[in-house]
Amino acid sequence: MKMLSLFELSEAHKIARPIYAPDQSILLNRGASVKLAYKNRLEAFGILSVYVEDEFLGTIEDIDPVSDVVRQGATRIVQKAFDLAAAKKPLNIDELVRVANQITDDLLANRGCMVQFTDIRSSGAYRYAHSVNVCILATLTAIGLGYDMLRVKQVAIGSLLHDIGYALTDNPLDHPMEGFNLLRRYPMVHTLSAAIAVQHHERIDGAGFPRNLKGDAVHEYAQICALADMYDHLTNAEDGEHVLPHYALEKIMSEYNGYDQKIITAFVRNIAPYPVGTSVRLNDGQEGKVIAVPKGLPLRPVVKLFETSELIHLLDHSTLFVTEVIEKIPVAK
Numbered sequence: 001m002k003m004l005s006l007f008e009l010s011e012a013h014k015i016a017r018p019i020y021a022p023d024q025s026i027l028l029n030r031g032a033s034v035k036l037a038y039k040n041r042l043e044a045f046g047i048l049s050v051y052v053e054d055e056f057l058g059t060i061e062d063i064d065p066v067s068d069v070v071r072q073g074a075t076r077i078v079q080k081a082f083d084l085a086a087a088k089k090p091l092n093i094d095e096l097v098r099v100a101n102q103i104t105d106d107l108l109a110n111r112g113c114m115v116q117f118t119d120i121r122s123s124g125a126y127r128y129a130h131s132v133n134v135c136i137l138a139t140l141t142a143i144g145l146g147y148d149m150l151r152v153k154q155v156a157i158g159s160l161l162h163d164i165g166y167a168l169t170d171n172p173l174d175h176p177m178e179g180f181n182l183l184r185r186y187p188m189v190h191t192l193s194a195a196i197a198v199q200h201h202e203r204i205d206g207a208g209f210p211r212n213l214k215g216d217a218v219h220e221y222a223q224i225c226a227l228a229d230m231y232d233h234l235t236n237a238e239d240g241e242h243v244l245p246h247y248a249l250e251k252i253m254s255e256y257n258g259y260d261q262k263i264i265t266a267f268v269r270n271i272a273p274y275p276v277g278t279s280v281r282l283n284d285g286q287e288g289k290v291i292a293v294p295k296g297l298p299l300r301p302v303v304k305l306f307e308t309s310e311l312i313h314l315l316d317h318s319t320l321f322v323t324e325v326i327e328k329i330p331v332a333k
């Protein structure tokens with residue numbers, strides 16, 4: 001499986017992961033080929049890249065820690081919440097808490113599974129899919145920090161709704177406070193979960209907004225959500241100019257002034273810097289593609305060499321390591 005831009009997609013390619021319309025209905029299912037006329041439709045939906053099968057890699061098991069069905073269902077429910085908030089109607093908070101709990105349960109059931117895939121988003125559903133992905137990444141981090149179940153679920157619901165303020169304002173500077181004021185009306189949402197909305201753009205060095213909070217005044221929950229937010233924006237940029245996971249992780253690791261080191265460490269532990277399908281160069285000069293990432297050992301992937309198709313298990317070769325990624329995610333022109 002590899003990610004291709006629409007620009008490079010031909011009828012010979014087979015879709016490897018389902019593609020969803022903004023209303024979360026399936027546009028193209030796994031195994032489908034893309035007729036040229038259909039490319040215009042994808043483009044109209046703002047879908048600029050897709051996952052296709054890669055003959056060199058062969059069939060790879062889908063190993064996302066949260067199933068596509070849960071992800072899509074959650075995206076739909078978040079969209080509904082934004083619509084209700086914008087219409088000044090009450091949120092269906094029971095349903096939102098249920099979704100956040102379901103994501104938590106999926107992540108616990110697939111414990112140790114690395115985050116490898118970027119979800120493909122239509123521009124119409126960008127903000128909602130972003131909310132769900134931030135929830136997944138933040139919840140994984142909370143689990144990694146050893147939080148008890150109550151606290152993990154508080155992080156999950158707060159992160160799922162961290163940007164709900166955008167339903168009430170277009171001003172980026174106002175959305176944290178708008179979100180907080182909305183969420184604190186619901187007793188089912190703990191104050192600390194609501195505080196994620198108001199604090200997720202704060203930094204411990206005081207350089208954040210809206211209140212330039214410093215140090216411990218920025219709650220851990222908000223710091224967790226902030227890192228997830230940053231990672232998602234880097235790897236799923238709305239304009240298509242996203243970066244590969246290892247660049248995004250380097251950027252996160254360089255943010256030690258903005259966030260507690262313990263939280264940064266817990267965050268990066270869950271993400272594969274060289275996900276399946278990445279072309280890499282090893283320190284002995286050999287080149288190949290990552291075909292598997294062992295649980296908990298993201299820097300020791302299994303690499304299939306381009307020249308010989310030999311499988312190199314980096315776990316068994318202590319002197320070998322990845323020095324470089326040799327391709328970029330193609331961006332549609």
Ligand SMILES: [Fe+2]
Pocket residue numbers: 162163175200201
């Ligand atoms: Fe935000």
Ligand SMILES: [Fe+2]
Pocket residue numbers: 130134162163229
């Ligand atoms: Fe966000």
